[in-house]
Amino acid sequence: xxxxxxxxxxxxxxxxxDTVTVTITETDTVTITDVDTVTVTDTVxxxxxxxxxxxxxxxxxxxxxxxxxxxxLKMAKEMVNALKxxxxxxxxxxxxxxxxxxxxxFSDADLNASSKQVKNKTGNNGTATDAAEIRNDIxxxxxxxxxxxxxxxxxxxxxxxAGYIQEAGGGSTRYVNQxxxxxxxxxxxALIGALVADQVLNGYLTPxxxxxxTNEADQTAGTVVEGKSYTNMEHYWDEGYGxxxxxxxxxxDPVTTPGSNDIFMLKYxxxxxxxxxxxxxxxxxxxAFIEGRAAVVAAEFEARDAAAKRxxxxxxxxxxxxxxxxxxxxxxxxxxxxPDMASVFHDLSEGFGFVYSxxxxxxxxxxxxxxxxxxxxxxxxxxxxVVDGKRGFWDxxxxxxxxxxxxxxxxxxxxxxxx
Amino acid sequence: MKNxxxxxxxxxxxxxxxxxxxCSEDDNVPLDQDSQVEQDNSTDDQINEDNSTTDxxxxxxSDAGVGEEFSRGAMLTxxxxxxxxxxxEKFVSDIDSLLIIGNQFTGDPNQxxxxxxxxxxxxxxxxxxxxxxxxxxxxxEVTLRNYINVYPLDSDGMTKxxxxxxxxxxxxxxxxEQGFSALDYLLFGLSEEDVDIIxxxxxxxxxxxxxxxxxxxxxxxxxxxxLVLQDWKNSYREEFIERDGSSATESVNSMVNxxxxxxxxxxxxxKIGIPAGVFSGSPLSDQVEARYSGVYxxxxxxxxxxxxxxxxxxxxxxxxxxGFSLQSWIIHLSDSQETNNLDQQxxxxxxxxxxxxxxxxxxxxxxxxxxxxxxxxxxxxIQKNVVLMKVDMLQLFDIKVDYIDAxxx
Numbered sequence: 169x170x171x172x173x174x175x176x177x178x179x180x181x182x183x184x185x186d187t188v189t190v191t192i193t194e195t196d197t198v199t200i201t202d203v204d205t206v207t208v209t210d211t212v213x214x215x216x217x218x219x220x221x222x223x224x225x226x227x228x229x230x231x232x233x234x235x236x237x238x239x240x241l242k243m244a245k246e247m248v249n250a251l252k253x254x255x256x257x258x259x260x261x262x263x264x265x266x267x268x269x270x271x272x273x274f275s276d277a278d279l280n281a282s283s284k285q286v287k288n289k290t291g292n293n294g295t296a297t298d299a300a301e302i303r304n305d306i307x308x309x310x311x312x313x314x315x316x317x318x319x320x321x322x323x324x325x326x327x328x329x330a331g332y333i334q335e336a337g338g339g340s341t342r343y344v345n346q347x348x349x350x351x352x353x354x355x356x357x358a359l360i361g362a363l364v365a366d367q368v369l370n371g372y373l374t375p376x377x378x379x380x381x382t383n384e385a386d387q388t389a390g391t392v393v394e395g396k397s398y399t400n401m402e403h404y405w406d407e408g409y410g411x412x413x414x415x416x417x418x419x420x421d422p423v424t425t426p427g428s429n430d431i432f433m434l435k436y437x438x439x440x441x442x443x444x445x446x447x448x449x450x451x452x453x454x455x456a457f458i459e460g461r462a463a464v465v466a467a468e469f470e471a472r473d474a475a476a477k478r479x480x481x482x483x484x485x486x487x488x489x490x491x492x493x494x495x496x497x498x499x500x501x502x503x504x505x506x507p508d509m510a511s512v513f514h515d516l517s518e519g520f521g522f523v524y525s526x527x528x529x530x531x532x533x534x535x536x537x538x539x540x541x542x543x544x545x546x547x548x549x550x551x552x553x554v555v556d557g558k559r560g561f562w563d564x565x566x567x568x569x570x571x572x573x574x575x576x577x578x579x580x581x582x583x584x585x586x587x
Numbered sequence: 588m589k590n591x592x593x594x595x596x597x598x599x600x601x602x603x604x605x606x607x608x609x610c611s612e613d614d615n616v617p618l619d620q621d622s623q624v625e626q627d628n629s630t631d632d633q634i635n636e637d638n639s640t641t642d643x644x645x646x647x648x649s650d651a652g653v654g655e656e657f658s659r660g661a662m663l664t665x666x667x668x669x670x671x672x673x674x675x676e677k678f679v680s681d682i683d684s685l686l687i688i689g690n691q692f693t694g695d696p697n698q699x700x701x702x703x704x705x706x707x708x709x710x711x712x713x714x715x716x717x718x719x720x721x722x723x724x725x726x727x728e729v730t731l732r733n734y735i736n737v738y739p740l741d742s743d744g745m746t747k748x749x750x751x752x753x754x755x756x757x758x759x760x761x762x763x764e765q766g767f768s769a770l771d772y773l774l775f776g777l778s779e780e781d782v783d784i785i786x787x788x789x790x791x792x793x794x795x796x797x798x799x800x801x802x803x804x805x806x807x808x809x810x811x812x813x814l815v816l817q818d819w820k821n822s823y824r825e826e827f828i829e830r831d832g833s834s835a836t837e838s839v840n841s842m843v844n845x846x847x848x849x850x851x852x853x854x855x856x857x858k859i860g861i862p863a864g865v866f867s868g869s870p871l872s873d874q875v876e877a878r879y880s881g882v883y884x885x886x887x888x889x890x891x892x893x894x895x896x897x898x899x900x901x902x903x904x905x906x907x908x909x910g911f912s913l914q915s916w917i918i919h920l921s922d923s924q925e926t927n928n929l930d931q932q933x934x935x936x937x938x939x940x941x942x943x944x945x946x947x948x949x950x951x952x953x954x955x956x957x958x959x960x961x962x963x964x965x966x967x968x969i970q971k972n973v974v975l976m977k978v979d980m981l982q983l984f985d986i987k988v989d990y991i992d993a994x995x996x
Binding site for chain 2: 324332333334335336337338505506508509510
């Protein structure tokens, strides 16, 4: 059926003319008419059926499966939460990261029984050298948390000294290292890139992965994996999907029903979407996923890859927007006459993790991340300076924060004001 | 009361020039609401204000008076001279009294002095309800509210700080260990019996630490509130009134946002919603304002409610006269557009909330525990005014909300 149809790309140009009439009356009546033209370009794919929800079946059986991704997200979430419990040991944390089947690393027995692991899926789509460094980064933040922050849990944080610091007005208490960084935030937000974005954008949704072995021929012929209802290619696509939506309350309709279990990408898709400058992002990302999946079913590989590019664009944008947003929030916080340093540190710690995650984004026009690992590390050195006696967020300048946020915004095509 | 007046006079002499200025303006402004409406309706020349772009009407704003059309500047002048500055004067004078009486108590901790100090505390606490909403200028700069009235108190942290004898009340970490709620605890909450409370201050080993902390807390309140009042009198009044444009950073937009933010977060959520469990699922009765004394939570709320309504209507501090206000602005706009009697709707709803107070116990903690439904109903009534002001009124005024809810993580 649809296999024989061609994929047609139609460029739909929608032009909206917004007319605003402003009347100012002083002595005479002056009428100023300001005409603003908005051009919206949208690509519409035609040629195969696209369901409304993420529901795909073969002979009545669902072909969608991403339980392994849900498991990893749950493991990562337990690990992040353990960083906020000062009785956790480094051995426990490293074991949660590097889980071995059957080991009692988690509170959830299903996770303990699982053969899945977070560490071996963290930052593993680049070079082996980078992967080792990325895992080392995450383990070093965990180690710093246990070695420096936990022992200072009841001490007041000071420049150069770890401890607690409370947000203004009797607000939340934050636990920061000697340089004002919340290690738990660094780990949490870095995993949005290193685990989620990397697996999706640089792993499962790439043509290289999707076309592995005889996948294209199998897809065209409808050859399923032995004992399963899905093909290899369908499953790969769904595994990518699962890293983003695996903890959604309703995985078939995560835009309407995201729930509140996720603490990684899905959570921040919602935050970006609720910013009027970026409203529609959640829908665009989900639509790209579902159209790409429908294209896989139809063995329309060009349409599939076009959809994957849109996934890359929107998912990368989420990381870019949040990175710039938190740096800007920190800058505005520092600008206050009486800065609320705990809030500033909290914003900047989230920002730190999102900036770190930029190295895992994918600009499908250049087929490279929006910021390379080297660029990311240089940027972190500016927003979290720890050389020449500088004490990270205690010493960062508003100018450096604004510059970094503007650099990020520009790369993604928005502005500092939008962030 | 005599004491307060005396101190007010002493304090006022320090600022004679500016006081004269504001007094002479007071004389110009005795407008009652009815005549004001007439004024608004009778003058329809000059200003056909399309508030989306114009800088409103600049009448330099310094002499709001009879015969004058509504303008942002006139409203700002009324706010500053007839409401904000007199309210801060009263608050600072009450804090000055509190310090004097606090020193009497620590000089001689006995039942009489404890009772006097509690009365003085309540007096100042009620005055605070009249300035809490003015989180602008120096108050915003020093984050006055965060040092004066954070509750619930971190009583464990406070006691730890107190007993260490070594604390920095200027630290943000200590904001929930000071202010009115710390005094509430120190004067009412240390023990069930007054004699045992007094013992904390006379006890050989730690009594001096309690005395010192009590005075340190009051002195910090005095320092910060005086700073704010002085700034209004020295320079901020002029700046506040001069910034009479319509952009987001000008005084009217800032003050209106501060007012609604206060009404939403501190009056609605802080005093009613949080204890009633609106945001937590289950009630948090121990998070009421002034929980240790117990019986004042309704009185404090009532004072805040009256202050909010008086500000809306431009009622002079401690007087029945009114000047240009949010209410008269709505009436002014009703000449040129449909307002659906929004001013009346808001006032009616304020009155409904006030009537509802008859159904509530003086002690909100016991109210939440015995009959939380009445608290929730009160919340819903207040919420109606949040919507009327934050949505309908701001739309009418073409003012954008300048705050967003926190991230929540």
